[in-house]
Amino acid sequence: MAGGSAIRGSRVGAGPMGESERGESAPRVRVVFWCARRHDTAIAFAHDVEVPETWDCPRCGLPAGQDEQNPPPPPRNEPYKTHLAYVRERRTDADGDALLEEALTKLRARRGA
Numbered sequence: 001m002a003g004g005s006a007i008r009g010s011r012v013g014a015g016p017m018g019e020s021e022r023g024e025s026a027p028r029v030r031v032v033f034w035c036a037r038r039h040d041t042a043i044a045f046a047h048d049v050e051v052p053e054t055w056d057c058p059r060c061g062l063p064a065g066q067d068e069q070n071p072p073p074p075p076r077n078e079p080y081k082t083h084l085a086y087v088r089e090r091r092t093d094a095d096g097d098a099l100l101e102e103a104l105t106k107l108r109a110r111r112g113a
């Protein structure tokens with residue numbers, strides 16, 4: 001790459017010891033990830049880092065892939081919150097409270113593990 005040394009020589013902040021040249025001058029790979037909602041996210045990876053197949057979209061949280069035409073499908077598993085709402089909807093009598101109690105017990109057990 002022509003002119004590289006000239007740029008490096010004029011870099012602001014390069015100390016007399018040259019300590020800031022380490023890391024800053026490492027080549028980076030810019031990879032764009034696409035989620036199912038067509039959000040594009042550009043991530044810069046260090047050259048020696050293995051680029052992951054997917055990346056969580058920072059805008060909607062869906063997994064994003066490198067193929068714009070074929071983004072990874074949204075995950076099927078529903079969040080735990082939805083289950084609680086479902087339990088609350090079906091609340092008719094003590095049955096609903098029992099279900100809620102069971103869910104809370106599981107949640108506490110999971111946190112304690």
Ligand SMILES: [Zn+2]
Binds near residue numbers: 035039059060062
């Ligand atoms: Zn997205």
